[in-house]
Amino acid sequence: MLEITPLHYSLLSAALFMIGVIGVLVRRNVIIIFMSIELILNAVNINLIALSDQLQDLAGQVFVVFVIAVAAAEAAVGLGIIIAFYRNKETVNIDEIQIMRW
Amino acid sequence: MAEAIVFWTLAVLILGLGIAVISARSAVHSVLFLVVNFLLVAVLYVTLNAEFVAVIQVLVYAGGIVVLYLFVVMLVNLKKAPERYADPRRVPWTGTLLAGAVLAEVIAIGVYSTVSSDGAAATGGGLGADTPFSDCGSLVSCNTEQLGWVLYTSYLIPFELASMLLLVAMIGAIVLAKRHL
Numbered sequence: 413m414l415e416i417t418p419l420h421y422s423l424l425s426a427a428l429f430m431i432g433v434i435g436v437l438v439r440r441n442v443i444i445i446f447m448s449i450e451l452i453l454n455a456v457n458i459n460l461i462a463l464s465d466q467l468q469d470l471a472g473q474v475f476v477v478f479v480i481a482v483a484a485a486e487a488a489v490g491l492g493i494i495i496a497f498y499r500n501k502e503t504v505n506i507d508e509i510q511i512m513r514w
Numbered sequence: 515m516a517e518a519i520v521f522w523t524l525a526v527l528i529l530g531l532g533i534a535v536i537s538a539r540s541a542v543h544s545v546l547f548l549v550v551n552f553l554l555v556a557v558l559y560v561t562l563n564a565e566f567v568a569v570i571q572v573l574v575y576a577g578g579i580v581v582l583y584l585f586v587v588m589l590v591n592l593k594k595a596p597e598r599y600a601d602p603r604r605v606p607w608t609g610t611l612l613a614g615a616v617l618a619e620v621i622a623i624g625v626y627s628t629v630s631s632d633g634a635a636a637t638g639g640g641l642g643a644d645t646p647f648s649d650c651g652s653l654v655s656c657n658t659e660q661l662g663w664v665l666y667t668s669y670l671i672p673f674e675l676a677s678m679l680l681l682v683a684m685i686g687a688i689v690l691a692k693r694h695l
Contacts, residue, residue, distance in 0.1 A: 435536030
């Protein structure tokens with residue numbers, strides 16, 4: 413309990429990952445689903461940083477920098493898609509986004 | 515003991531805010547919970563001796579990506595014109611207070627990395643002694659210099675690919691959000 417091991421960080425990461433997955437599966441607002449994906453990426457980053465500290469290897473932190481770059485790209489493109497979709501259908505409800513054509 | 519207190523406090527707050535993000539009724543509230551969540555994860559990175567990634571987390575996640583989310587929430591969920599609608603519960607000084615908290619966090623990261631790099635230099639840090647920065651001074655963080663060294667030598671090709679990815683994403687976002695090309 414008082415000794416913090418990498419296992420604790422992995423469990424925190426897993427719990428945050430699970431919260432993100434629940435958000436993706438349960439919510440219907442596309443924007444909140446994208447936020448849940450950011451939570452998932454953050455959970456992965458916590459794991460990488462904790463193991464990087466444990467193994468004294470900087471490769472984990474380098475990988476986190478790449479994950480953050482990919483997350484930024486994903487947010488930009490995803491939110492662009494949301495804007496384009498909202499302009500056409502006037503909704504961000506995932507239940508109404510079910511046809512793969514305009 | 516201190517590490518345990520910090521970890522458990524951060525863990526409870528991070529998980530609680532994560533639940534708040536996915537359960538908040540209003541999307542704006544979700545985004546605000548997400549900002550605090552990212553800042554607390556940055557604090558967790560500082561405790562794990564990853565000061566550079568913590569700063570990047572604050573700048574890119576809490577500063578850039580979340581602002582993008584806020585813009586989209588405002589664009590998509592605007593019910594009334596902002597000129598005709600003023601929220602009576604609006605508290606103007608909360609923004610100042612939050613901005614001060616972010617400033618305090620950035621300063622704390624700077625102070626912490628300045629202090630801790632003394633100890634890191636004594637133990638050799640994360641890298642071997644073959645890098646030119648293994649005896650870096652106490653003014654800047656050892657972590658940043660070592661990470662830069664690894665990033666520009668062993669991981670140069672992935673680094674360039676990441677920049678290409680960001681360029682493609684930027685062009686894609688402009689094409690998607692633009693009405694007419």
